Amino acid sequence: MTNTLWRVDLDVSPALADAYEFALEAFCGAVTQYLDDDELAQRIEAYAEEEPDETALKAAIAGVAERSGVSAPTVTITAVENKDWLAEYARNYPPLQIGRYFIYGSHFDGKLPAGKIALKVEAATAFGTGEHASTNGCLQALDRLSRRYNFKRPLDMGCGSAILAMAIAKTWGASVVASDIDAQSVDVARYNAEVNGVGGSVLAVCANGYHSPSVTRNGPYDLIMANILARPLSAMAKDLAKNLKPGGFAVLAGFLDRDANWVFAAHRCHGLRLVERIKVNGWQTLVLRKR
Template structure:
C-alpha cells in the first residue's frame, strides 16, 4: 500500500493548532521538534495522493504567513503489519503491560494489561508523557483510592483504561477530537472495560459529562503546556477538595509556568516525574 507524506515547518506555538486542524484531513499527523522551543516539523500522512497546493494554501491562510520547507514525498510501499510488529513490540511501564493487537502471546499474569494500537489518536504508551502519567497513577494507587476520575484530552484512552485497571471504577473521558473519542471507546471495548468508560467530544471542561459528574477526585490531563495553563481555573472548579491532578504533555522547561497557573488556583505540587526533557506533575487541591 502506498502512502504520501506532506511536511512543513512552523513555530512552536502554531504546532498544536495546525495538527488539530489537519488531523481530520489525513490518515495521521506527527509533530517533530526541530529547534528546541522554536521550530517544529508537521508531517501529514495520506493513503491517497494529496492536493499539495490546497494543503499549503490552507496552512498559510490559517497562519497568515508562508510556511517553510513545504515538501510532498511519495513513500515506498511497505509491509505495514510487519513494520508495526517491529516498531511496536510489547513493553512494560511498572505493572502496566502495553501491547498491540498483533501480539498473540497472553500478557504476564501479574501485569495490568492495556491493548492499544498506534492509530490516528495520540497515546500508544511509548511517549515519555504517557509513561510519566501511567507511572504517576500507579504510584498513587499504592496509597490512594479514587471513585470519580476524569481523563481530560483522552487521545487513545490509554490513561482512562489504565485508571480502570488500577481502581475498577467508572471513568469520564473528554477530547475535542471526535476521532480520539471513537478510538477511546473502541480501545475500551477491546480491553473489556467499555461499561466503565464514558467518552464525549467537547472543548475541555464545558463537556456535559463534566458538569454532570464533577467534582472529580482525580483528573488526568496529558495535553500540552499552553492548554494546561489556559484550563487551570476550569480544572480547579472541577476538582474536589483534596483531589489529585496528574498533568503532562509539558517539557521540563515549561514546568514553572504550568505550576504557577495551578498554584494560583490553590493546587500544590506533590511530585514531579521527569523522563528526558518531558515532565509529569502531580498536584493536590487544597
C-alpha cells in the first residue's frame, strides 16, 4: 500500500450528485457523498491510488454538467495520507433500518435481519441510500402505505439510485417504471436493480419528466414516487395529476419544510388532497391522493 492517495473534491447539486459520482468512478477507486450543513449541496470526495489525469477528469465532470444544462463545479485534486479507507467507510455508513426496509452496503458482513426487506445500495450514492432525510421520508411513506394498499402500476420519477423503485418492487411484487433525466443515473439504477434481484421488475428509462413515451404508455399509475426538488415538482404537478389514476397516491419529497406548502398548493390545484406529512430533520415528504 502506498503512503499517498489522491483526493478529488467537488460540491454539486444533490439532484446531480449520482451522475457526477458515476463519472468519477472511471478515475477513482472510492467515491463518497456527504450532504453539506446547509442541506442544499452535496459534497463529493473521491480517492485514487494513482494521480488521476486532471484534464480528462475535469472534462468528464464538465460533460455531466453540460448534459444537465448547468455550470461545471470546481474540481480540486490534492495528495493525502493513505489509511484504511474501507474500515472508515464501514464506520461512517452502518446499515440503516427504516420501517420494514434494511439498507446496507457491500461492506456489511453481518446477517440480514429476518422479516425485513433488504436493499443493497452503496453508501457512495448517499442521496439514494436512506442517509438523506428525503429518501428516509419516502421509505417511511412506503412502509405506511404497504399496511393498507396494494399497488400494481407504480412509477418512480427521478429514480436516481432506484432505491425507491426497488423497495416498491420488493414490497408489492410489481413492475416499476423508474425514470430519470440523467442517463448515467439510469445506468446506476439498472445495476442496482440487478444486484438486488429485481432487474426484471424495474424498467429504468432515461426521460425528461412525463414527456416520454416510455413513461406515458405505461400509465396511468396508481402510485407515483417523486423525490426531486421543490421547483421541478411544482412545475410537473399538472403532468403528475394527468398520469395518476383517480384514487392513486403520490409521494413527493426533496424539499425543505419551508417549501412544503408551495409544493402541496401546486398539486392541490390539480385535484390532489393531502393524506400525510412526514418530517425528517427539516425536510418533508408529502403523501397525496387524487380525488
